[in-house]
Amino acid sequence: MTAALPISLEVNGEPVDAHVLPRLNLADFLREHLKLTGTHVGCEHGVCGACTVRVNGETVRSCLMLAVQTHGASVETIEGLSDSGEIADLQAAFRDRNALQCGFCTPGMLVAAQDLLQQETEPDRERIREHLSGNYCRCTGYQAIIDAVETTARARMGRKP
Amino acid sequence: MTVASANPDRLTVLDRPNSYIGKVVPRPNLERLMQGRGLYVSDMELPRMAHVVFLRSPHAHAKIIGIDAVEARRMPNVIAVVTGRELATVITPWVGVLSHLKGLKSAPQHAIAIDRVCWQGEAVAAVVATSRAVAEDAAESVRVEYQELDAVTDMRAALDPETPVIHPSLGDNLAFERNLDAGAVDAAFAESDEVAEADFIFGRHTGVTLEPRAVVADWNIAEQRLTVYQGTQAPHMVQNIAALHLGLADSQVRVVCKDVGGSFGIKVHIYADEMATYALSKLLRRPVKFVADRVESFNTDIHARDHRCKGRIGVKRDGTITAFEIDDLTGIGPYSMYPRTSAIEANQVVNLVGGPYRTKNYRARARVVFQNKNLMCQYRAVGHPIACSVTEGLVDLVASKIGMDPVEIRRRNLIADDAYPCASPSGLRFEQLSHHAAMSKLMTMMGYDALRAEQTALRKKNIHHGIGIASFIEVTNPSAAFYGVGGARISSQDGVAVRLDATGSVICQTSITEQGQGSESLTAQIVGSVLGVSMERVRVILGDTDNTPYGGGTWASRGAGIGGEAALQAAKILRKNVLDIAATILQSSPAELDIVNNAVVTASDGSPRIELRELARIVYFRPDTLPPGIQAELMATRHFVPREYPFAFTNGVQASWIEVDTDTGFVKLLKHWVVEDCGTIINPQLVDEQIRGGVVQGLGAALFEKCIYDERGQLTNANMADYLVPMSGEMPDIDVGHVVSPTTESELGAKGAGEAGTAGAAAAVANAVNDALKPFGAIITEIPLTPQVILTALGRI
Numbered sequence: 001m002t003a004a005l006p007i008s009l010e011v012n013g014e015p016v017d018a019h020v021l022p023r024l025n026l027a028d029f030l031r032e033h034l035k036l037t038g039t040h041v042g043c044e045h046g047v048c049g050a051c052t053v054r055v056n057g058e059t060v061r062s063c064l065m066l067a068v069q070t071h072g073a074s075v076e077t078i079e080g081l082s083d084s085g086e087i088a089d090l091q092a093a094f095r096d097r098n099a100l101q102c103g104f105c106t107p108g109m110l111v112a113a114q115d116l117l118q119q120e121t122e123p124d125r126e127r128i129r130e131h132l133s134g135n136y137c138r139c140t141g142y143q144a145i146i147d148a149v150e151t152t153a154r155a156r157m158g159r160k161p
Numbered sequence: 162m163t164v165a166s167a168n169p170d171r172l173t174v175l176d177r178p179n180s181y182i183g184k185v186v187p188r189p190n191l192e193r194l195m196q197g198r199g200l201y202v203s204d205m206e207l208p209r210m211a212h213v214v215f216l217r218s219p220h221a222h223a224k225i226i227g228i229d230a231v232e233a234r235r236m237p238n239v240i241a242v243v244t245g246r247e248l249a250t251v252i253t254p255w256v257g258v259l260s261h262l263k264g265l266k267s268a269p270q271h272a273i274a275i276d277r278v279c280w281q282g283e284a285v286a287a288v289v290a291t292s293r294a295v296a297e298d299a300a301e302s303v304r305v306e307y308q309e310l311d312a313v314t315d316m317r318a319a320l321d322p323e324t325p326v327i328h329p330s331l332g333d334n335l336a337f338e339r340n341l342d343a344g345a346v347d348a349a350f351a352e353s354d355e356v357a358e359a360d361f362i363f364g365r366h367t368g369v370t371l372e373p374r375a376v377v378a379d380w381n382i383a384e385q386r387l388t389v390y391q392g393t394q395a396p397h398m399v400q401n402i403a404a405l406h407l408g409l410a411d412s413q414v415r416v417v418c419k420d421v422g423g424s425f426g427i428k429v430h431i432y433a434d435e436m437a438t439y440a441l442s443k444l445l446r447r448p449v450k451f452v453a454d455r456v457e458s459f460n461t462d463i464h465a466r467d468h469r470c471k472g473r474i475g476v477k478r479d480g481t482i483t484a485f486e487i488d489d490l491t492g493i494g495p496y497s498m499y500p501r502t503s504a505i506e507a508n509q510v511v512n513l514v515g516g517p518y519r520t521k522n523y524r525a526r527a528r529v530v531f532q533n534k535n536l537m538c539q540y541r542a543v544g545h546p547i548a549c550s551v552t553e554g555l556v557d558l559v560a561s562k563i564g565m566d567p568v569e570i571r572r573r574n575l576i577a578d579d580a581y582p583c584a585s586p587s588g589l590r591f592e593q594l595s596h597h598a599a600m601s602k603l604m605t606m607m608g609y610d611a612l613r614a615e616q617t618a619l620r621k622k623n624i625h626h627g628i629g630i631a632s633f634i635e636v637t638n639p640s641a642a643f644y645g646v647g648g649a650r651i652s653s654q655d656g657v658a659v660r661l662d663a664t665g666s667v668i669c670q671t672s673i674t675e676q677g678q679g680s681e682s683l684t685a686q687i688v689g690s691v692l693g694v695s696m697e698r699v700r701v702i703l704g705d706t707d708n709t710p711y712g713g714g715t716w717a718s719r720g721a722g723i724g725g726e727a728a729l730q731a732a733k734i735l736r737k738n739v740l741d742i743a744a745t746i747l748q749s750s751p752a753e754l755d756i757v758n759n760a761v762v763t764a765s766d767g768s769p770r771i772e773l774r775e776l777a778r779i780v781y782f783r784p785d786t787l788p789p790g791i792q793a794e795l796m797a798t799r800h801f802v803p804r805e806y807p808f809a810f811t812n813g814v815q816a817s818w819i820e821v822d823t824d825t826g827f828v829k830l831l832k833h834w835v836v837e838d839c840g841t842i843i844n845p846q847l848v849d850e851q852i853r854g855g856v857v858q859g860l861g862a863a864l865f866e867k868c869i870y871d872e873r874g875q876l877t878n879a880n881m882a883d884y885l886v887p888m889s890g891e892m893p894d895i896d897v898g899h900v901v902s903p904t905t906e907s908e909l910g911a912k913g914a915g916e917a918g919t920a921g922a923a924a925a926v927a928n929a930v931n932d933a934l935k936p937f938g939a940i941i942t943e944i945p946l947t948p949q950v951i952l953t954a955l956g957r958i
Contacts, residue, residue, distance in 0.1 A: 023294075029389015037204035040422070042371045043455045043848045047881040050371055078197035091195045095492035098846050101677030101854065103194025104201065104371040119478030123896075136881070138371055138423045139677050141857030141918075142889040144850055 007071040011036070012080025020067045026060070027051040030065035030077060038078040038107045042136065045066045049135030052108035053077050078107035087114050089155060093148040101139030109135045113149045121157055125150060174691055174733060174908060175841075178757050178767075181686035181696055183844040188682040189701070191852070192673070199420040202375035202392050207448040212241050213441055214296035215434055215451075216286040216303050217460065218278035221533040221874025222327070225276055225305065227725045228286055238291040241445060242303060245273035245285065252440035253406045257497035259647030262504045264652040265337040265529075267497035268328035272437035278307070279327060279495030280535050281875055282460030284434055287441055290447060301396060306576065312874040315714035316469065316492030319530035327495050327531045328436045336497055337504040337529040339511050339530040343586035344522035349484035353475030357558035361551050362943040364867035365467035368540050369886055372422020373453035374462060376435050378442035387414045389439060392421035394429040394674055400706045401650045402431050402500055403439050418704030426540040427462050427856065430498055434461065459879035464868055465506065465540035467492050468547050472514075474555035480565050480573040484522035485515040487551060491537070492530050497539035500649050502531050506537070509544025511634070512587045514552050517596055517812065518574045523586035529916040542860055543717075545635060545920035553631040553924040554942055557931065567928070568628050575632060589634075592805075594812040594902040596632055599836040602898050603630075603814050607834045612818060620936065627933030629817040631924035634810050637718035637839070637913025638904070642807035643866040654802035655719075656710025657727040659688055659735045663781040663794040665759060665774030666694060667699045669731075672712025673724030674704045678915060679847035680720045684728045686843055687909070692739075693731035693756030696775065710798060718913020721843055722809055726907040734797035742793040743776055743845040795950035801907065809904045809912040813837030815856070817925035821933040823955060826948030828864055828930060830893040830923065837917045840903040841910035848914045849897045855918020856895050861887040863944050864921035 004019040011034060030036040030053070039062055042050035046064040053062045054076040054161060081087050087110055093099070100106040109132065116123055116131040123131065128149045129142070135143065175182040193199050230242035254269040273284045285305055290296035312323045318324050319334040326333055350356055377390040387409065393399050396416040404414045421428065453461065468491045475483035493503035506529040506557050516522050560570040575596035576583065584590050587621040603609075609628070616626045644651040658670045669688050673680045685699040692699075700710060712727075713719060740751040743761040747754070747770055755764040760772045779786060780793040787793070803809060818832040835852050837852045842848050865885035869878045878884045903910025923944055930946055931939075939954040 021294075031204070036197070037201075038199075040201075040372065041203070041372075043881040045880065045882065047372060082196040082198075085468060091192075094195055095191045098188065098191075098679075098850050099864045100194060101679075101850065102371070102421060103191070103199055103677065106195055107197045110195065110634070129889040133888045136369075136371060136886060136888060138369060138425070138858070138886070139854045140850060141853035141855075141887075141895060142892050143667070143853050143894055146889065 005068055007068055009070045009072060010074040012076055022066065022068055024064035024067045026065040026067050026070055030062060036077050036079055040104055040107060049112060050105055050108045052111045052135065054111060060113055078110060081111065081114065090114060090152045093152045097144045097148040097151065099140060099144040099148040105135060105137040109145060110139065117156065119154055121153065123153055174729070177690060177693065180575060180690040182565045182690050182843055183845065184695060185844060186682065186686060188679050189685060190681050194420065200371055201420045201422050202370055202377060202390050203452045204375050205282045205390055207379055207886055209376060210448040210450055211289050211291060211445065212293040212296050212868045213287050213289045213438055213449050213451045214293060214300050215284035216300045216305065217289060217457070218274065218281060218285055220309050221281045221314065222309055222310040223278050224275065224310060225278065225285060225306040227306045228309055229304040230286065231287060232302045236299045236302070238295045239299045240289045240291065241289045243289065243441060243444065245271050245275035248273050248287070248437060248440050248444065249275060249409065251444050252436055255499045257499040258623050259502050259644065259649055261647035262337060262502060262508060265497065265502060265504045267336060268331060270433060270499065272433050272440055277938045280533055282535055283439060285438055289441060289445060312531055314534060314870060314872055314874045316467065316490055316530050316532055319492060319532055327533065331453060332735070334531040335528060336493060336531055337507065337509060339527045341511055341523065341525040341587055346484050346486055346522045346524040349522040350475045353483045355559055355562040356473060356475045357555060357562055358473040359554065359558060359942040361470045361472055361554060361922040363466045363468045363547055364945050365464045366862055366866035366868060367459065367462050367464045368425045368427035370423030370425060370427050373455065374428060374432065374435065375452040376438050377448055377450045378439045379448040380442040380446060382446045383700065385413060387439060387443065389414065389416045391416060391418060392428050392433065393418050393653065394424050394676060394716045396674065396704055396706050397432060397672065397711055397714065398500070398651050406436060407439060407443055416706045418674055421676040426716065430463055430501060432461060432536055449897040450456045455881060456879050459868065459884060460535055460876055463498060463538040463540060464535050465537055466547060466862065467537055468510065470510065470547060470551050471762060472551045472555050474559045475560045476563060480563065480570045481831065482518055482520045484520055485552070485555065486524045487514050489527040489528070492532040492534065494534050494536035495531055496536055498536050500651065501539055501644065503536065503538045505539055505563065506544045510548045512589055513544060513548035513634065516548065516585055516589065517576065517632040519576050520797065521586050526582045534656055534878065535871055541855065542916035542919035545916060546859060546862060546923050549633045549921050550924040550927055553928060557928045568600065571630065571632055575600065588610040589810065590806055591810050592904055593902045594634065594810060595838045595902050596812055598900045599812060599814045599838060600632070601899060603816055603834055603836045606836065606896055606898050608814050609744060625659040625821050625823055627819050627821065627929035627931070629927065629929030629932055631921040631928060632814045633921040634812050635718065635917045635920050636808045637811055638722035638803050638809035639719060640718045640803045640807045642719065652711060652713040654800050655712035655724040655727050656798060656800040657724065657731040658710055658796060658798040659731045660778055661735065661739060661773065663777050665777045667694050668702065669699060669728065670702045670709045671724055672710045672714065674715040676715065678715060678720060678851060679844060680715055680724065682847065683721050683725055683843045687725055687728045688732045691729055692736050693760055699761060710800065718915040719913045722913050723801055723803070725843060725911050726909045727799050729909050730799035730801060731797050734799060735795065738794045738797060739776065740786065741834065742770060745791055746776065746779060746789060747771060803906045805906050809906060811837060811839050811912045811917060813917050813921065815921040815925040817929040819926060819929045819933060821930060821951065823937070826951035828946055830891065832861060833893050833895040835895065835918060836898040836900065837914065838900040838902050839914040840901065840912040842899060842901060843911060852897045852918040853895045855916060856922045857887050857892055859919040859922025860892065860926060863926040863946060865945055867945050
């Protein structure tokens, strides 16, 4: 087995230095080493979207990225996005629309939805459905999630000058 | 959501000022989950916790000749490698039978296989290490020598004399058979103007909870107590079963259930690997954690719905259905699941076929056979999708034969809304259903006539749309008739304790559990409404056998109807106790007082008299100021179980509007409608979202989901890339409407809503696809309706 390698990165705005085995994926690093358990593991091969996080501003399946690849990077998880208030309106829309049941997909779903809302100001329902189609939710049937994202997009449009 | 009340004049304890009943209020526990600050079992860590990985059989059926774990045991950070024989010193085997399912048989099943494996994925050894990664590495170096045996895979051949018997001591591969013959079926068919028949085939599928099954077991040898942290729907059931097989008293086992990442019936059972984890903790005297990976989930989470059902229906030219007849066959894997058994789904199919209709002539046979595949057992809407697809498929087939519109034939045969109470030919008792009101509402919601016109117009452009209708009934609020009468220690009653604490807030402990349905919310809504306390002051505690009343949990659409009624009754008693003490303090009488907005008020004019906070202060800190002999009781407990009806049936109807691409075989879901009647609606949003989520699980079964086994019993698509689930891109918007017929079994009047969506969705889609394919003369009675199935039916491949 290869020896642990040193990495330095930023997680939710805080500097992190760690020694990790090369085979350790980012999801396990966040959950087991940093105890950031809001990032969930559902399928372990990049299909379900539960482990979606942001690395250098891009959404990433953290189960498909190795921790060593984040050396020098900035990683943001659901905990960081919640604390910064960046997605507070999206979370409020999810709450009001009951867009989550068991909540296991929700952190990944929120990160993916925020990614779309940052890229496009007026996504229609079909576009929202398409963008979130890599995030599996077994509970809701998706409609409430689409509603919440659509509501947030409209509200953000309204706030723009 | 739109609601048509069948009984608008009913005034109850819930129709109070500021009632939360029937209102959309956000669930109290959402913030935690949205911020990634929930606590799922997979997140848990305990001091000295070890991780177990199970080495699983690659063969569907094989003798275990030997297990060599010498190398694995020598690896650093490996704590133990434990075989089935070694673990059997700590935990006893079980047999998944219930006495009310007469004739049901199964063989003893061990936590880890001993001598023989009976399905691909059965555990043969446990590797325990300080981390999961180390345990997985070590598992790779354990050598198991197998001698492969013939695998029984095709359920149709399971009963053939030349097929090997999986458990020779049982004599054959037949686990269970039920026969029913009601009315005069042969005469009815003889008098029919038309008879239709078909073989309905249902793909084996599974629950695919996003959080896999997970358990942390912590045997504390000094306390002589086992604490099990598990994402389970039935904590007290787990407590009892774990204790029973570990040789402990129930009181030595505590089951704690925090957040659960999806359940749907998958997590209402007790699996061999979970039992093994409890036993390993006892054996190794430290906490042991097991989290299934996705491949293990597909190979070991219970599967469901693997049925082949021959169905037959007779009809008069005026549309009167004369009789139903079915012959159902299902393969359940090598064992009947424990403790709920694997005969329930077939039994439900027999119970439910023809359920919405008037005909009294019904004959059914169901046979449940063993095979060398993963175990099958109860998953959301047990048996309903099969019964509904067979019934509604037959109704459409025979309507087509006599040239009658699918809605018209249903209107002529659905049980009249004023015919209740009544019973079905299979003996189900219906208190009050609303098939016709539901159908009328559906017609309005979907604009049926306009859709038919659109369909006709599109046909001319060679675009093939279809409309599918499916009426259904749903079993909810089960009494002891489900499990208790068969000898299972699975409680059908639930309990709620409510107390007013020293600051005037309310703490409520309930035996129902939360997996996202909204159990916590509905309990707080009911308690807040009855007490006159605002919801944010009500804290609900669930999922802990040490800290809740004894009860069944959340499954079979029972949380709101049974747990909700217990909450209502407990809150009523507490309210009375609060008013009694308030009357003493205020030198008034309880009848003159009420509780509104967290304060005792004068009932007649609502004028404030004393805040609950102040009342609680007096009761807890200055009881010396109360008159002699007055002892306040600011905690009340009540339990509830339905007694009059074994089950509270709900009903509804679904419609699907789809397009079939006849070149590619792809089905596009354009729109879906549901009208259902779950009695009193506590929170319309939660009910609608239960319906929508349930529908989408049914749509997955209709179009995508299938566990594909090869002839040697190998599951060939045990991952989420190859096993297709519904994703947002393919799912339609779903409109939900309601008819409200409360049950009079309880003051709350709520029936369940968790399974209605799943019950009828696949039937509606299958009928819609056949409707779309009508000009081609193709009839499909198989799900999932994959492009291959559709193109084959069209003769294109």
